[in-house]
Amino acid sequence: MVGEIFPYLFVFERMVFVEKGKKDYSDYAVVMEQIVKKFPGVLANDHVDLFVKRGEIHALVGENGAGKTTLMSQLYGLINPNSGKIYINGVETKIKNPNDAITAKIGMVHQHFMLVDRLSVVENVVLGMEPSRGPFFAIDKARDQIKKLSKRFGLYVEPNAIIEDLPVGSQQRVEIIKVLYRGAEILVLDEPTAVLTPQETEELFKILRTLKSQGKTIIFITHKLHEIMAVTDSVTVMRLGKVTGIVKTSETNSRELARMMVGRDVLLRVEKDKAKVGTEIFKVEDLHVKENRGIEAVKGVNLSVRRGEIVGVAGVAGNGQTELVEAITGLRKVEEGHVIFKKTNITNISPKRRREMGMGHIPEDRLKHGLVTSFPLYYNFILGRHDSPQFCDGSFLKMPEIKRSSEELVKRFDVRPPSIDILGANLSGGNQQKVIIAREFSFNPDFMAVAQPTRGLDIGAIEFIHKTIISMRDKGVGILLVSMELEEIFSLSDRILVMYEGQIMGEVTPDATSTEEIGLMMAGHRLEDLRAQEA
Amino acid sequence: MVSRLKKFYMNDKIIVPVIAVVVSLFIAAIVMLLIGKNPFIAYGALIYGAFGTEGALINNIMKATPLILTGLAVGFGFRAGLFNIGANGQLIIGALLATYVGAHMSTFPFYLSIPLTLAVGMVGGALWAAIAGWLKVARGAHEVITTIMLNYVAVFIANFVVNGPFQAPGGVPKSPEIAYSARFPDLLTTGATWLSAGIFVALAAVAVVYVIIEKTKTGYEVKAVGLNPYAAEYGGISISKNTILAMAISGALAGLAGTMQVMGVYYRYLGSLGGGMGFDGITIALIGQNDPIGIAFAAFLISSIRTGSNQMQIAGVSKNIVIIIQGIIIFLVAANRLVKSLMFWKKGAEEA
Ligand SMILES: Nc1ncnc2c1ncn2[C@@H]1O[C@H](COP(=O)(O)OP(=O)(O)OP(=O)(O)O)[C@@H](O)[C@H]1O
Numbered sequence: 001m002v003g004e005i006f007p008y009l010f011v012f013e014r015m016v017f018v019e020k021g022k023k024d025y026s027d028y029a030v031v032m033e034q035i036v037k038k039f040p041g042v043l044a045n046d047h048v049d050l051f052v053k054r055g056e057i058h059a060l061v062g063e064n065g066a067g068k069t070t071l072m073s074q075l076y077g078l079i080n081p082n083s084g085k086i087y088i089n090g091v092e093t094k095i096k097n098p099n100d101a102i103t104a105k106i107g108m109v110h111q112h113f114m115l116v117d118r119l120s121v122v123e124n125v126v127l128g129m130e131p132s133r134g135p136f137f138a139i140d141k142a143r144d145q146i147k148k149l150s151k152r153f154g155l156y157v158e159p160n161a162i163i164e165d166l167p168v169g170s171q172q173r174v175e176i177i178k179v180l181y182r183g184a185e186i187l188v189l190d191e192p193t194a195v196l197t198p199q200e201t202e203e204l205f206k207i208l209r210t211l212k213s214q215g216k217t218i219i220f221i222t223h224k225l226h227e228i229m230a231v232t233d234s235v236t237v238m239r240l241g242k243v244t245g246i247v248k249t250s251e252t253n254s255r256e257l258a259r260m261m262v263g264r265d266v267l268l269r270v271e272k273d274k275a276k277v278g279t280e281i282f283k284v285e286d287l288h289v290k291e292n293r294g295i296e297a298v299k300g301v302n303l304s305v306r307r308g309e310i311v312g313v314a315g316v317a318g319n320g321q322t323e324l325v326e327a328i329t330g331l332r333k334v335e336e337g338h339v340i341f342k343k344t345n346i347t348n349i350s351p352k353r354r355r356e357m358g359m360g361h362i363p364e365d366r367l368k369h370g371l372v373t374s375f376p377l378y379y380n381f382i383l384g385r386h387d388s389p390q391f392c393d394g395s396f397l398k399m400p401e402i403k404r405s406s407e408e409l410v411k412r413f414d415v416r417p418p419s420i421d422i423l424g425a426n427l428s429g430g431n432q433q434k435v436i437i438a439r440e441f442s443f444n445p446d447f448m449a450v451a452q453p454t455r456g457l458d459i460g461a462i463e464f465i466h467k468t469i470i471s472m473r474d475k476g477v478g479i480l481l482v483s484m485e486l487e488e489i490f491s492l493s494d495r496i497l498v499m500y501e502g503q504i505m506g507e508v509t510p511d512a513t514s515t516e517e518i519g520l521m522m523a524g525h526r527l528e529d530l531r532a533q534e535a
Numbered sequence: 536m537v538s539r540l541k542k543f544y545m546n547d548k549i550i551v552p553v554i555a556v557v558v559s560l561f562i563a564a565i566v567m568l569l570i571g572k573n574p575f576i577a578y579g580a581l582i583y584g585a586f587g588t589e590g591a592l593i594n595n596i597m598k599a600t601p602l603i604l605t606g607l608a609v610g611f612g613f614r615a616g617l618f619n620i621g622a623n624g625q626l627i628i629g630a631l632l633a634t635y636v637g638a639h640m641s642t643f644p645f646y647l648s649i650p651l652t653l654a655v656g657m658v659g660g661a662l663w664a665a666i667a668g669w670l671k672v673a674r675g676a677h678e679v680i681t682t683i684m685l686n687y688v689a690v691f692i693a694n695f696v697v698n699g700p701f702q703a704p705g706g707v708p709k710s711p712e713i714a715y716s717a718r719f720p721d722l723l724t725t726g727a728t729w730l731s732a733g734i735f736v737a738l739a740a741v742a743v744v745y746v747i748i749e750k751t752k753t754g755y756e757v758k759a760v761g762l763n764p765y766a767a768e769y770g771g772i773s774i775s776k777n778t779i780l781a782m783a784i785s786g787a788l789a790g791l792a793g794t795m796q797v798m799g800v801y802y803r804y805l806g807s808l809g810g811g812m813g814f815d816g817i818t819i820a821l822i823g824q825n826d827p828i829g830i831a832f833a834a835f836l837i838s839s840i841r842t843g844s845n846q847m848q849i850a851g852v853s854k855n856i857v858i859i860i861q862g863i864i865i866f867l868v869a870a871n872r873l874v875k876s877l878m879f880w881k882k883g884a885e886e887a
């Protein structure tokens with residue numbers, strides 16, 4: 001109950017300031033007061049107040065589309081509020097653009113990284129603020145400064161590495177260094193952990209604690225309850241554009257936070273019946289696939305999926321899962337081996353034919369593959385089936401039917417805002433994901449390759465997606481699930497495969513294994529070796 | 536109702552070009568003042584020269600006809616993510632083939648020879664452009680480079696043809712005339728100018744391109760490939776097929792522009808028949824925001840200021856002023872963010 005009363009106490013405390021008219025915000029690194037931001041048809045921020053004490057790690061949480069990114073974009077000057085005030089260290093500050101934000105010592109690491117792939121770490125960090133010696137770029141100075149920053153905050157990266165060669169976790173460290181290099185005292189991290197492995201997340205948390213111990217203030221957006229509990233000091237919860245709760249982390253718990261975020265109790269683990277497994281529908285045999293740089297990423301994988309079961313592929317990111325799924329769905333060339341779907345060899349057929357045969361795909365990278373962000377939703381909802389008889393009579397699109405079915409999906413999957421005319425780019429990250437999932441499920445596939453289905457989704461949406469995946473399974477769809485989230489793999493899969501360096505380390509069932517065993521396989525131990533040791 | 540009107544006018548696609556035009560006229564007026572000319576007189580002459588007489592209007596429409604088509608050609612390419620700089624070359628090939636076929640139509644009735652000549656001109660442009668599309672798909676050669684090179688090839692082919700195998704008697708570099716049955720009928724004649732039915736073909740092309748882009752599967756696929764090829768591929772849309780197809784449609788429109796010059800204006804192939812219309816197409820597509828209807832308006836805008844500029848010259852103001860106007864319009868449309876920030880009332884309603 002504390003959580004329900006506490007916010008009001010907090011708010012009351014502030015109202016006192018306001019009434020006295022002297023607004024002493026000097027303890028706060030950031031105060032955003034009564035921020036209103038309207039988008040056409042959406043009130044994204046509805047008189048939002050945010051109070052962040054100096055030197056704390058403050059979690060900003062809430063459902064997809066609650067307005068978190070919007071609020072932070074205003075703090076960083078990417079967009080401007082319709083009304084409201086911002087105080088930095090107690091002083092009212094106008095932030096019209098990112099330059100103002102940098103001057104106010106605010107830095108932001110975005111939900112989607114903004115690095116130049118072909119440049120080195122040093123070049124990316126100093127971009128726009130290059131140290132010089134006379135008219136020349138003094139790269140050695142830059143390198144020294146970066147090394148100092150790395151050391152001081154425990155952010156280890158190789159300054160000369162090229163960005164595209166770095167794993168996601170390191171790229172993120174580069175983003176953080178970039179922000180610190182610009183002198184940030186206040187750091188905003190928008191869903192930094194969504195793309196990280198659990199190990200990388202742990203490292204990030206270490207960094208955050210170091211930053212905090214050196215007096216930096218951090219605003220941290222996440223959907224993961226355990227992360228809030230692990231690193232933050234206080235939490236602001238948003239819902240539908242409004243602040244619905246403010247609590248101290250030490251005075252709350254996961255369940256209560258979940259309720260504040262979604263407005264109801266959430267099942268943190270889905271219930272499901274035993275799978276009614278049918279005949280084999282999908283198989284890959286001795287599959288070899290190369291990654292972009294020509295190095296073999298999938299090295300002889302065998303797996304099969306039967307109707308009515310979910311086969312989970314666990315593994316640390318970057319062990320060939322991405323390439324495996326792309327090869328299965330026809331987006332990447334198979335070097336060797338076969339892909340067999342409904343007893344037909346589909347190794348070399350086009351994605352289009354695969355879709356026509358009844359294959360669905362929820363891609364890992366929603367912005368790259370999953371959506372045409374400049375298309376309105378109703379166009380995105382037909383991507384992949386735009387020439388099916390339902391939506392097209394040969395050459396003309398059936399617009400009324402397209403719009404009708406889009407309306408239905410928006411409703412059924414609770415996409416917010418519930419408008420089919422909005423552009424894909426203007427949806428919040430989580431709602432973009434819902435659109436993709438809604439589309440792929442609505443096509444009634446027989447087999448579906450599902451990669452990172454709940455990345456960036458709020459807990460309510462995760463529950464919904466998990467239920468949807470299970471109900472698909474129960475209808476007899478074969479599902480191959482690739483996920484970095486062990487919890488997700490455990491709660492959904494009927495069988496689990498673990499992938500390491502392009503190979504399958506072993507197959508287990510969720511009730512006959514343990515997190516430890518999977519963890520060991522993820523680190524490169526083969527199941528037969530582990531079991532032999534045990535015996 | 537009011538909100539719908541407001542929405543219509545607030546649409547960037549409309550407001551940016553309109554503001555660009557207004558601002559450019561204003562800046563050009565300042566320039567005229569600085570060189571001691573009266574902008575009111577100059578613009579009065581410009582308008583009179585473009586619309587004031589029947590002859591002016593006819594000239595204006597005749598100039599606009601091929602510009603609409605090259606604008607559509609470039610604009611359609613843009614929608615597919617392709618930068619077709621080769622409309623000139625496609626126009627030449629289309630015109631040349633149309634002339635050749637048109638010259639052999641004398642025994643055919645007009646209802647066969649007109650559509651046939653049109654079709655051949657379009658196919659010529661389409662195939663010429665498809666070469667660049669194919670090179671992109673098969674060899675990864677960028678269309679900007681290949682279409683520019685194909686422009687030269689087309690010019691040289693045409694020069695060769697009208698200086699030898701297909702030359703009119705008299706030793707000048709031009710082709711024989713096309714048959715009467717393959718000429719567009721004149722709708723109006725005033726003095727030495729006539730209005731050919733070509734404008735209806737161009738307007739029909741606007742409608743067809745609009746329908747293709749907005750209502751058909753092809754339009755959907757082409758747009759998807761242009762906006763996000765990865766997502767298109769994921770959705771089972773063939774990038775290769777649509778790249779070639781989009782180039783071909785773009786080229787067909789350019790070829791049609793050249794055919795229009797042959798069937799309605801010169802009745803033969805002349806080296807100068809294309810002028811810089813292929814490149815004007817880029818300007819027009821830009822001003823028209825790659826929207827078929829916008830392109831039609833943009834083409835009329837350009838043809839009007841060009842037609843009117845002669846009258847302006849007569850009124851004592853250099854016709855080069857229109858080049859300034861056109862340059863500023865392009866600059867402002869290309870730098871549309873600048874224009875948007877000029878629009879104080881749009882503040883707040885901006886994108887993220
Ligand atoms: N440029 C825009 N134009 C129109 N609507 C927008 C725009 N940007 C955001 N919105 C809308 O504003 C609302 C808030 O979006 P925002 O991105 O802030 O959500 P979020 O809390 O970050 O969600 P998520 O957890 O899914 O990332 C959403 O309804 C979104 O669709």
Ligand SMILES: [Mg+2]
Nearest residue numbers: 068069428429
């Ligand atoms: Mg967000």
